[in-house]
Amino acid sequence: MAGDRKPAHLEMQGGKGNRQRVWEALRKNPAGITLYKLARVALVDDNTVLSYLRCLIAGGYVERNGRTYNDSTYTLLRDVGAEAPKLNRDGTPNTQGRGVEAMWRSLRILREIDADELVESTKDCGEPVSLATARSYIAWLYKAEYLVLITPASHGHSARYRLTRGGDTGPRPPMIQRIGQVFDQNIGAVVYRQPDPEVDE
Template sequence: MTAHTPSGTHEEEIWRFIKSRQVFTHGDVEAFCSAGEWKRTNYLRNLTRLNLVTLYQRKGNIRYYTAQDPATLSGDAAQIDSSALDAQWRSDTLGSRISAAQGITQPVQPWTPETPEDQKLWDLVRGQIRFTRDHVLAQKMAPDNKVTLFLRSLENAGLLRSAGYDNGKPYYTAFSPSEIMHRAKDKRLTKEGRIWTAMRAARKFTIEDLLMTFAGLEDEFSEKNIRSYCSTLQKAGYLKDTRRGRVTAQSLRYHLVRDTGPLPPTVKRVPVVTDANEGRVVYVQGEETTWATT
């Protein structure tokens, strides 16, 4: 097989992964590499066209590929044990992420918005902790093909990172790990952030419990404000009233049933509740159902 030089960081990661294995499946690449679906699929397809990846065996619906010389392989692909390699790969990846979280960043290619559309899209993705590709497309700020090119340019520049999965959908972020930590710290120090932190620590609590937590700070944390915040979060699906039978308002007891992370849900004036951890609106007053519970 001829020499090959990957074109970007994600391609380089995929190439290192498949070259470290005797055989692999597309599912293996998805599980161990951070590239998005379209980049991963297109790159593997391109490697196949270049004869750098070949189909080794097919077992039912599972296809085993190899980036090695097929003549050097033999036996049942399903019986090849790669557990030690998998464990080492996970360990190396975790070490890299810890280093990144400690502020040891990797050099990235320079990138700046080239058009007004790029600037609008950049402001959109930087306005929330994480997002899906479908969410960006739904804003209709640019034609779909331009949105795709925009996200691809961010990924090539190392500015678009995987932010996990939710209900099978991949999420991305345009923030570095250190930026996310600083953003979370700033939000946790706000009034709502401190109340939210107290809720997460207690899990089950009353208004009186929160008032005791902020005793001596009544000017900043009034009963009215705390009660209003709790009431709105209950409507948004974050809190549940655990009272039974006929009880007074003073004995209202909450249970935090939706803990999405350290960033506090923000109540807007409408009022609207937004969740910075998920980058979306989860409740609007007047709506009969909430997104938080669907």
């Protein structure tokens, strides 16, 4: 179940999540691999591997040959590249996070942007986000020092920001986590934590 998954920063190893490591292990074993071996190669527990395998099977990415899940050999049918497919339990694409991916991709290409331009760029990508979402993402990236402020907001104009020289850490977008922190998937590290509010004694 999705609700049973750990936060990304807890399941990441070497900058890669569980599903990514399972996917890479499948790609490295085109002749097929057992559940037991797949779990050991990917360094992921058996239940998590099985959960993702079921998604991949339902989506037509993987074929299962055998009577039971434990006794079966799993073979990759559809190799769609290095990135692990993001899938729901029924094998359909999981579109959650696509807007964030589009914003990050635009930031890496344009380097300098304001919230209005960021919204427009996601429309061009087919993954539109709201102005509030764009402003929130920019604000978090600014706190985490991915962005520097170029021009403050003024009447009728949004604040303008530039991606810092070291801010482009890779293709995977920094994740804004509900617990108030920014997790960078490219380096596998929490890069910013919201300070705890001061408590008056």
